[in-house]
Amino acid sequence: MQRGSDRMSAHRDDEMKHELQGLLRSGHPTRTEEWHGPEPPAEDDPDVTHGPVTPGRGPTYLEALRLELARNLTRGSFPAGPRELTRTLRHGNAPDALVGEVDRLPDRARYGNVQELAVALTEAGPTRPGGA
Structure with a gap:
């Protein structure tokens, strides 16, 4: 039951739903002007998801890898498999x-979700500089 205390009419409500429909369905920004969207973090930016970055604090390698994969x-x-994911x-x-x-994961392996892939990458270990 509506009491008429809404700030917008039902017509305006439907207009707003229609405007957001593309964003909700696509899962990414639908604006054409790049300056409207937030700027993504750079690869070398410090990870501040868990607060200030201090020694001994922050996500583990598995958590950080899983987040990046997700x-x-x-x-x-x-x-x-690794080829499709690559x-x-x-x-x-x-x-x-x-x-x-x-x-560099084994070609015959199959992964059902991000967690399985992150665990496999963690067990394989990060690549070493110089190919060792």
Whole structure:
């Protein structure tokens, strides 16, 4: 039951729903002007998700890796093997270091979600400089 105390009419309410429909369905900003959207963090920005960055504080390697994978992969990307995931990451302009880590996983492996992929990458360990 509506009491008429709304600030907007039902017609304006429907207009606003229609305006937001593209954003809600797509999952990403739908504005054409780039300056409207927030600027993404740079790869070398400090991670401040958990507050100020201090020694001994912050996410573990698994948590940070899982977060980075979740930023670049969707649920529709799974289940998949390393080749499909590498292709998806490259298509989404993921950081080269992340693409390289996924690319060196065994070709026959299949991953059902981001967690399984992050665990496999953690167990494989990060690549060493110099190819060692």
